[in-house]
Amino acid sequence: MRIEKVILKNFRAYHNETSIDLDDLVVFVGKNDVGKSSILEALDVFFNDNKGVVKVEDDDLNKKAEQEGDTEIQIGVVFSGYPSEVDLDAGNKTTLEDEYLLNKEELLEIRKVYKKGKCTDVFVHAYHPTSELGKDLLLKKRSELKSIVEENNLQCANKNKNAELRKAIWENSGNLNLQEISIPINQKDTDAKTIWENLQRYMPVYALFQSDRPNKDHDSEVQDPLKLAVQEILKNQEIQNKLDEVAREVKQISTKVAESTLEKLRELNPEIAQQLTPSIPDSAELKWADVFKKISITSDDEIPLNKRGSGVRRLVLISFFGAEADRRKKEQGASNVIYAIEEPETSQHPNHQKFLIDSLVNLSQTGNSQVLLTTHHPATAQLLPIDSLRLVKLNDDEAMQIEGGDHVLMEIADSLGVLPSIGKVVICVEGESDRKFLLNLSNIPELESIVSLDNRQIAIIPMSGSNLKTWVNRHYLENSDVIEFHLYDRDADEKYKESIDAVNNRQDKSFGTLTLKREIENYIHKDLLSGSDQFSEINLSQINDWNNDDIVSFLCSHTDLTEGDIKSILCGKLAQGMTKSLLADIDAWDEVEGWFFKIRDLYNSRTTVQT
Numbered sequence: 266m267r268i269e270k271v272i273l274k275n276f277r278a279y280h281n282e283t284s285i286d287l288d289d290l291v292v293f294v295g296k297n298d299v300g301k302s303s304i305l306e307a308l309d310v311f312f313n314d315n316k317g318v319v320k321v322e323d324d325d326l327n328k329k330a331e332q333e334g335d336t337e338i339q340i341g342v343v344f345s346g347y348p349s350e351v352d353l354d355a356g357n358k359t360t361l362e363d364e365y366l367l368n369k370e371e372l373l374e375i376r377k378v379y380k381k382g383k384c385t386d387v388f389v390h391a392y393h394p395t396s397e398l399g400k401d402l403l404l405k406k407r408s409e410l411k412s413i414v415e416e417n418n419l420q421c422a423n424k425n426k427n428a429e430l431r432k433a434i435w436e437n438s439g440n441l442n443l444q445e446i447s448i449p450i451n452q453k454d455t456d457a458k459t460i461w462e463n464l465q466r467y468m469p470v471y472a473l474f475q476s477d478r479p480n481k482d483h484d485s486e487v488q489d490p491l492k493l494a495v496q497e498i499l500k501n502q503e504i505q506n507k508l509d510e511v512a513r514e515v516k517q518i519s520t521k522v523a524e525s526t527l528e529k530l531r532e533l534n535p536e537i538a539q540q541l542t543p544s545i546p547d548s549a550e551l552k553w554a555d556v557f558k559k560i561s562i563t564s565d566d567e568i569p570l571n572k573r574g575s576g577v578r579r580l581v582l583i584s585f586f587g588a589e590a591d592r593r594k595k596e597q598g599a600s601n602v603i604y605a606i607e608e609p610e611t612s613q614h615p616n617h618q619k620f621l622i623d624s625l626v627n628l629s630q631t632g633n634s635q636v637l638l639t640t641h642h643p644a645t646a647q648l649l650p651i652d653s654l655r656l657v658k659l660n661d662d663e664a665m666q667i668e669g670g671d672h673v674l675m676e677i678a679d680s681l682g683v684l685p686s687i688g689k690v691v692i693c694v695e696g697e698s699d700r701k702f703l704l705n706l707s708n709i710p711e712l713e714s715i716v717s718l719d720n721r722q723i724a725i726i727p728m729s730g731s732n733l734k735t736w737v738n739r740h741y742l743e744n745s746d747v748i749e750f751h752l753y754d755r756d757a758d759e760k761y762k763e764s765i766d767a768v769n770n771r772q773d774k775s776f777g778t779l780t781l782k783r784e785i786e787n788y789i790h791k792d793l794l795s796g797s798d799q800f801s802e803i804n805l806s807q808i809n810d811w812n813n814d815d816i817v818s819f820l821c822s823h824t825d826l827t828e829g830d831i832k833s834i835l836c837g838k839l840a841q842g843m844t845k846s847l848l849a850d851i852d853a854w855d856e857v858e859g860w861f862f863k864i865r866d867l868y869n870s871r872t873t874v875q876t
Contacts, residue, residue: 266348266467266601268308268635269372272341275330277303278665282339285655285667290629292638292649293667295657295680300665301639304657305473305605308637311340311377312471312603314384319473321379341376341390343368346601351463353456359428364403364460365393365435369445373464376447387451387461394441402431403448403457410434427456466505469601469635474609499553508553604628605637610645622648643681651724656680674726689871690864692718692725693751695761698832699785700725703752705840706857712845715858716865723868748867751777752860754784757815774870776863781856782812786835788857789816790847793839799824811851 268287273279278300285304293301306319315321326338350358361367368374369392378386394400398417402410410430414421421433435441450461498504530537609625610618622645629636640646646654656673658680660666694700703725707718718725751768753761761779768777782788791811794800803823808814820831848854 266344270343274339309473338379388447399438698836702836749775755779
């Protein structure tokens with residue numbers, strides 16, 4: 266299974282429920298102590314049940330939540346790639362879809378609740394029936410399900426299978442009143458718990474490597490790569506089946522021994538024998554990893570890895586990640602592993618840092634691995650793909666905020682003190698709506714044939730108005746191989762002309778220009794506005810000069826929409842309808858085509874330099 270999101274509530278700095286999108290490679294950047302490591306450590310708690318590197322403690326409860334009397338920490342994970350079928354018992358299979366155990370996005374969402382350092386509840390958050398007849402069926406015993414079927418004269422294919430009983434009830438319940446609710450899946454003797462036990466077999470292995478971890482004899486096995494390998498091996502379905510077979514045979518024999526012992530005890534003392542019953546754990550409860558816990562890497566003089574210096578330990582890990590990247594590219598059907606590494610650059614020579622980052626990027630591309638990193642080191646960030654970066658920060662309301670994308674590059678630059686590697690050309694525009702506008706124009710075939718802006722080597726960065734001058738003055742990309750193309754609104758007062766002149770006076774071939782029309786929004790053809798739901802009732806003939814009038818203010822005065830809403834509509838949905846002929850009709854084609862030719866020339870000049 267693959268992680269799509271992690272959800273945190275009341276865990277350390279994360280007070281309000283915060284949803285964090287993940288990908289195959291994600292790098293959390295931000296200031297020290299802002300909450301980057303908390304994301305990785307929360308996942309360690311979730312996957313390793315307080316037996317991994319991190320354990321939930323009383324101090325992990327968010328202080329504001331504690332003051333409000335809310336004592337529950339929630340850690341949730343949203344998965345894709347869940348199994349197509351799960352076993353309820355021998356030969357009795359069902360699906361998560363049939364059991365209504367997926368959320369609205371058709372993903373599996375598991376949430377765990379922690380109180381006073383312990384996991385007290387496990388829920389699946391799902392789009393689930395809440396009708397009177399159809400609710401809580403996963404928590405009912407077979408006898409209860411049968412009663413519902415029989416009392417309502419429902420047809421059921423097999424009344425000896427709970428999944429069939431539930432199916433019969435749901436199919437004959439009319440409106441199921443589906444709602445997103447939390448269903449407990451750790452209650453004993455329920456099918457919900459059986460499904461959860463089966464799902465745990467498919468959970469990815471989660472390995473957290475901390476940068477400042479102390480060296481102790483009882484360090485968790487994930488610090489030694491061989492023990493991580495053992496965890497992955499034990500996730501192999503074929504090996505799991507063999508271990509289950511061993512467990513069943515041991516249970517069968519030990520049960521017979523226990524029963525024969527009790528039988529003899531009954532002959533000697535029936536009263537005591539009556540008080541005793543055999544207690545033999547199920548296969549799912551056995552901890553096979555403990556059998557192999559002494560596997561490790563040691564030196565010739567038997568010094569364990571966790572007793573070696575941090576530099577040596579990190580060097581071994583670097584080699585391990587490199588080997589894993591090679592192996593996983595060749596191996597089909599390998600179990601999913603999530604590698605979470607805090608500050609991978611710690612205690613390493615710069616050459617080793619580059620090898621490590623390259624290995625981790627390669628690992629993230631194998632199709633069965635996800636890599637999560639934290640860093641506040643500029644050199645590390647510059648080695649990583651820009652689309653992997655996520656800025657972790659506190660917003661104005663003191664709530665945690667995690668954002669990625671070109672529009673946060675300015676903040677990342679300020680946070681790290683340098684801009685991450687962003688390709689060959691940076692297109693600087695005023696705001697997010699301008700970025701959307703250019704991306705939509707890039708889909709016009711005649712412009713796309715000149716240069717595609719959907720290119721990892723071309724980044725479009727919104728300057729967010731007041732930051733524009735800061736960017737130009739600081740010249741973040743000075744002494745880099747990146748060249749800049751600046752495009753800003755002319756506006757009525759040409760307020761950005763000074764910034765454009767400063768860009769064009771540089772010696773690095775960066776280029777800047779103001780729009781010939783007043784604003785980017787003036788490049789949307791009025792026919793697209795007339796045909797839209799939002800503006801079709803407005804008399805656009807009142808706009809005297811489409812090139813120079815303030816289109817956005819005019820539309821604001823004739824609708825209940827905000828300026829931001831109007832810009833988003835114009836540069837988003839309506840810009841998708843622009844064509845070469847529409848641009849030509851408003852005398853804009855030559856100008857827009859010129860922008861794209863210039864971007865192409867800048868891109869080619871950097872490609873030539875680098876080759």
